[in-house]
Amino acid sequence: MKPAERVERVGPSGIRKFFELAEEMDDIISLGVGEPDFSAPWAAREAAIASLEQGKTSYTANRGRRELREEIATAMRSRYDLDYDVDEEILVTTGASEGLDLAFRALVDPGDTVAVAQPCYISYEPGVIFADGEVCSVSTRREDEFKLTYDLLREEGAADAEMLVYCYPNNPTGATMTGEELEEVAEFAREHDLTVLSDEIYAGLSYEHDHTSIATLPGMRERTIVFNGFSKEYAMTGLRLGYALGPPEAITAMNRIHQYTMLSAPTTAQYAAIEALRSCDDAVEEMHKKYNRRRQLVLSRFDEMGIDCFRAKGAFYAFPACPWDDADEFAEALLEETGVAVVPGTAFGDGGSDHLRVSYATGIADLKEALDRIERFIQ
């Protein structure tokens, strides 16, 4: 059977090849994992178990349980000053990934151009292509610490786009942007009438300054959709739960697709998420503290090794420059000779191809051992 042309346009993900290499080896230490090493907080897991015991296994409202949307609205208001209406402006999705896919499909017309800030999470480009849109790559640069700037957006041709999608704190770079820095992006979006998809899945994992959402800047709320979820901050990746916040017309359009394709996000996960927002601040704070210590350990060690690595301030990634010219070759050799897996920047699109993504979502003992092996390998 012949796959559709738009599917053929999207190759298999670069990370897949590396995953297969790593899977063939025993006893590797992986710094290649894009999810927390912690389990979801016990109170959240317990709430999921209790909901199953009580037989709460039916669909929920398309937009998600109202109780959950209320908790999301409250949390977003108190944490990030984001004010969204429970009934009209919040959509609970099966992971933030579903939300992004819905936004592309609901808001991109065939031939529309979407500016994608890179390096980035692997699903943005395919999402645009599946929606029959055109991608305009905006490659962020090491000298800007992988942040978006007004000039960069202009130089890379984003003025002609209809939409801009980016993620801060960023996967794979660990870069963050302050409110002041985002103001430049907002100015560009307003000037060129761009819709902005702001992936804020790592918002809770910002270590050196408070997270600011672009939707809180003047004139931005009406043109922005914010994506967040429970995967990273609450270590709930496998429960597949995220949410989108946006103006009513956008959320209604996204929900139109969602109701026909997904119906509703997983019910059990929604019960876990309600509890996570209500009672798991301490567990989140503890994980945040541990990530931050590991981050400082990794950055210090790279500095001592003489590896050029900008000061990543968010998520759980460091993004050092690759000591060799070819990041793919380096990552393969490192894996084969030392059993340490890192992901070459090439897997995340333009801009980061001569870098490596090093995840510190790994216990300190393994992290130290892996860093020791990297140090011996490059000497």
Added chain:
Amino acid sequence: MSSHDEIVELLRENARYSVEDIARQTGSDRETVGAAIDELEADGVIRGYKAVVDREQLDDERVRAVVELNITLDRETSYDDVARRIAKFPKVDSLHLVSGDFDFMMEAEGDSMRELSNFISNKVAPVPEITQTVTHYVMTTYKEQGIEFGDGDDDDRLSVSP
């Protein structure tokens, strides 16, 4: 969190962290961390460093007991006086004054049940202020000082993921 508190927290997580590793994790330098640890030790905040051992895996398994002690005080004797006397015995591993139905909770360790029983009945019980002892022998330890003794959970995440 003050830098001293953070150092204590890290040492309680793993007392074998090197000074360098603590410095790296806290964004400090080795001189500052080294001086802080010296100070914590000199001030008696840090009283010592010991390994957490799963005794069941030792060739010579030790016997451990939690002992409730009841005390009757008089005008000349305080809890502190009694506690000091009991704590001197090397077999006594920990001693706490607690609220509730008894006064002291003592943990003691010995080579055998007979030896430990003899110790409690011949050395501890005869202390004049002690009116009653209730001994609970530890049968299985599941967790100690925050460390679980099970096989641990395997990391079942995909080895590489986006």
